Amino acid sequence: MPVSATRRVRVIDSHTGGEPTRVVISGGPDLGNDALTNRLERFRSEHDDFRCAVVNEPRGSDAIVGALLCAPVDESCVTGVIFFNSVAYLGMCGHGTIGIVATLAYLNRIGPGTHRIETPVGVVVARLDDNGEVEVANVPSYRIAANVTVEVPGFGPVTGDVAWGGNWFFLVNDHGQELEFENLEKLMEFTLRVRDALARAGITGLGGHEIDHVELFTNSRLAGVDSKNFVLCPGKTYDRSPCGTGTSAKLACLFAEGKLREGETWRQESIVGSVFEGSVSVIEGVVHPKIKGSAFITAESDLIIDARDPFSMGISRKGAKEQRGN
Numbered sequence: 001m002p003v004s005a006t007r008r009v010r011v012i013d014s015h016t017g018g019e020p021t022r023v024v025i026s027g028g029p030d031l032g033n034d035a036l037t038n039r040l041e042r043f044r045s046e047h048d049d050f051r052c053a054v055v056n057e058p059r060g061s062d063a064i065v066g067a068l069l070c071a072p073v074d075e076s077c078v079t080g081v082i083f084f085n086s087v088a089y090l091g092m093c094g095h096g097t098i099g100i101v102a103t104l105a106y107l108n109r110i111g112p113g114t115h116r117i118e119t120p121v122g123v124v125v126a127r128l129d130d131n132g133e134v135e136v137a138n139v140p141s142y143r144i145a146a147n148v149t150v151e152v153p154g155f156g157p158v159t160g161d162v163a164w165g166g167n168w169f170f171l172v173n174d175h176g177q178e179l180e181f182e183n184l185e186k187l188m189e190f191t192l193r194v195r196d197a198l199a200r201a202g203i204t205g206l207g208g209h210e211i212d213h214v215e216l217f218t219n220s221r222l223a224g225v226d227s228k229n230f231v232l233c234p235g236k237t238y239d240r241s242p243c244g245t246g247t248s249a250k251l252a253c254l255f256a257e258g259k260l261r262e263g264e265t266w267r268q269e270s271i272v273g274s275v276f277e278g279s280v281s282v283i284e285g286v287v288h289p290k291i292k293g294s295a296f297i298t299a300e301s302d303l304i305i306d307a308r309d310p311f312s313m314g315i316s317r318k319g320a321k322e323q324r325g326n
């Protein structure tokens with residue numbers, strides 16, 4: 001095989017509260033140097049096969065969130081990043097940002113201190129502590145609608161809030177589900193139906209954006225922890241971590257309801273039992289959430305993209321038929 005037929009992509013894998021992040025260090029597509037929103041569109045329209053190659057089977061899984069590092073436009077940022085998963089691109093990703101900070105520290109590119117990171121939805125500021133914990137000051141977050149009821153086939157009316165935390169969320173407190181790891185299949189089925197029902201009913205985020213995350217809440221049984229969640233992410237996967245953007249959306253809703261004050265700590269448990277700490281500061285009436293957690297490096301490797309391999313660019317739902325040749 002000629003050497004040129006093989007492409008290498010350098011990645012570092014980590015997990016944040018159980019949720020994996022695969023950071024692409026080199027070997028990604030050239031997306032140019034203009035605004036990250038433009039580069040994200042170029043990624044989506046011209047290099048979507050690269051997204052599949054990095055996070056989909058056979059190299060990846062539905063759970064992995066990819067993070068393509070790129071040069072920031074804002075030179076005060078240590079890096080720019082575009083997040084993606086097995087089906088879509090994410091505006092921001094809280095657990096992924098914590099993973100990036102742990103990855104850059106592992107590579108000795110940053111040390112403890114404050115680091116700005118540019119995302120397609122704005123700059124976030126991460127503080128790496130000496131003990132490895134990372135606190136992310138996320139993009140401003142807000143609730144756009146409270147007590148929205150949608151009719152969910154097989155389940156009846158479900159009421160929740162629509163909020164932005166860097167992605168769009170439908171947050172539901174009263175759902176009749178038991179948020180236990182053993183119930184994953186049921187939780188997936190319920191939240192997938194809720195998401196479909198929202199789309200059918202034309203309930204969206206601002207600008208008609210799809211609400212692609214559904215978040216269920218219950219009380220946590222862990223001492224000192226305020227709440228436990230289950231978060232459906234784009235595609236058919238759930239967040240193993242408490243979801244940084246989802247916790248940000250939750251903090252915005254709590255603040256709007258007068259249930260959380262500036263500077264108070266909110267502890268959010270995930271469906272696998274990991275915990276993020278969150279708080280808000282309010283500047284000119286706008287909620288700025290902070291999320292704290294830790295990430296651990298799990299692998300450092302080269303992905304090999306072999307042109308002879310029919311699944312070299314991953315198995316995608318739309319491409320599987322072509323790849324199988326039928």
Ligand code: PYC
Binds near residue numbers: 065094233
């Ligand atoms: O932590 O924000 C997050 C996130 C979004 C999707 C998966 N994790």
